[in-house]
Amino acid sequence: MNSFDYSKAFDTLAHGPLVEMLSDLPDLPESTLNWIIDYLTNRKHITHVQNENSTSREINASIVQGSVLGPTLFNINSSNLTPISDLNAYFKYADDGYLVIPGENYASIPLEIEHHSKWAATCNLKLNVCKTNEIVFKNRNCPPVAPTPGVQRVETMKALGVIIDNKLKFQDHINYVIANCSQTFFALRTLKHHGLSSDILKCIFKSTIIPKLLYAAPSFWGFLSASATNQLQSVLNRAAKFNYYNKTDPDIRHLVHKMEDDLFQKVQLNCYHILYHLLPEKKNNQYHLRNPMQFKLPCKDDRKFINRMLFRTIRSQ
16 A cells, blocks of 8 residues: 655645536536635735745635645545556545555556656646655565565555554554553643543543544454553543543443444445445345344454444344
């Protein structure tokens, strides 16, 4: 898998190609298109150096980073970026792009990077090839894969906030989450010393540390070892010790299961959900049961979220 990096992506994305793509969207109302165009036009830039301001100049590139529209416009702009080979697949969100290439097709990587660089140039973006990384997933019986020239081979890679290692153990991610939570514990202790009430501290804990523990959990929960799961639970145990979390509140497994149940329910009910296409084919039942399983069951593999939820649904019926 290759990750890509752009130089100042949000600051340099050209408005012209983006507006052309927006105008080609069949379901975009004209009023919305005009509103976005108005949002992008008449933007000005001023340089401030040593208490001196330059005259303003109009700009025809950049989308506001941190705005609600920013990632959406970037997603639309990159929707026409497709791999050269049908065996390869892009996964993109805003300025984060990942190219997944099967082992038998690794020779296509240099061509894909060149193709990506040319596409970026048409959008006024610059692909940092020197910051393009690759990570290789293989079992111990596979022969070694030659590194791609000019591309750094790494053992861990952060993808949308989750640290992935080349053995899919996710231990580095768990260690990162634990360290991040420890910093928040220090802040909570400081607030406690300043007299903040127990109820407010519990509220802060649930709104800060709990989301850190659960972030993207369905994507890696099936790969975790018992030791890694216990590490996450130890955060809740520590919080209960300092009265930031009730001992009777759900443990980490129940929190993750609740999160997964809610997500799976949303996927089933929304055919436009990003994960909906991962659901297996629906089966045509010739009989009626109280709670029939509506999907054809794949081979059981608890590492995968959809697969795990299908079999959990059966067990709960």
